[in-house]
Amino acid sequence: MTAGVEEKPGSGPRRQKVQSAQIGTDILKGLAELSPSTSLSNLAAHVGMPASKVHRYLQALIASGFAEQDPGTGHYCLGREALFVGMAALRSLDVAREALPKLIELRDEFNETCFLAVWGNQGPSVVHVEKPARAITVVTQVGSVLPLLCSSTGLVFSAFLPEADTQHVMQQELTSPMSPTRAELDQQFAQIRSRGMHAIHGLLMTGVNALSAPIFAVGNTVAGVITMVGAEPSFTADLSGPHAEKLLAVTRAISERMNGVMPGSTQ
The missing domain is CATH 3.30.450.40 (GAF domain)
Incomplete structure (x- = not known):
């Protein structure tokens, strides 16, 4: 039997996933609060995170349809998937x-x-x-x-x-x-x-x-x-x-x- 290291509650990969989800939702809330659109620097200041970190999460949100970037201004806004979830919540x-x-x-x-x-x-x-x-x-x-x-x-x-x-x-x-x-x-x-x-x-x-x-x-x-x-x-x-x-x-x-x-x- 091979001895293993017991993972402490609230640590390891699971905790990292939870933290990532919380950061993602904080950025989505920030986009909603600064709607209809906002710059990366304004969003980063609003959520209190480095712009480079916010940018990484925004790329993931854009890929999943929860955020969009205006090609003309470079500003970010909520995407169609965020609207779909919001409308479903309102209908409930x-x-x-x-x-x-x-x-x-x-x-x-x-x-x-x-x-x-x-x-x-x-x-x-x-x-x-x-x-x-x-x-x-x-x-x-x-x-x-x-x-x-x-x-x-x-x-x-x-x-x-x-x-x-x-x-x-x-x-x-x-x-x-x-x-x-x-x-x-x-x-x-x-x-x-x-x-x-x-x-x-x-x-x-x-x-x-x-x-x-x-x-x-x-x-x-x-x-x-x-x-x-x-x-x-x-x-x-x-x-x-x-x-x-x-x-x-x-x-x-x-x-x-x-x-x-x-x-x-x-x-």
Whole structure:
């Protein structure tokens, strides 16, 4: 029998693999926090590692599809595989599980595009879409990040989320010469909170309208926003019409299941 050396717990190749995985995830988090893209030097400073070490890990992440490098700028960003994993994680959230049957119900009743968005680090992110059974539909893609101040989804998030959560995105959009004043926004947010939903008419695309309402979870935190979007004349996005009535009923039912309370609820 040949005597061997007992490997101490937490040492050897296994520990090295764990450390490598931790470094890789730290770099991925860094790419996410510095998105949409960043230089090698900025990323290295952000994660507190030598640039040469970060570069080695980035090459492995690029090879696996979790990172990409812009050939023009040399900057790095998250790759398609990272987006796939992120979207899968978002779809596994309680709000997505609770909302899916209701999204299908809403789509089936009105034959319009219905989608769920959650708040991501860059703003409202679409995590599930139910498309209508018609030849021409309003295209909304899973993974799309919607504007904060010129989409009904973004405006509903802005009205109900704490300002600290939306401030970094809002400040960027307020620099546009077409953006509303802060006073105009505050008035609009007050109306959205009072109605419990919001409608836009042709704001992002001429002839395309949208209705959005929030979903609340424990502590009355905004867990997501459901939006119904369609083209005129079949979809007018009337705040007092049947589409709005059904959308509010759907979001209220999901909120109740998640122990949240919709505005105007008698709970």
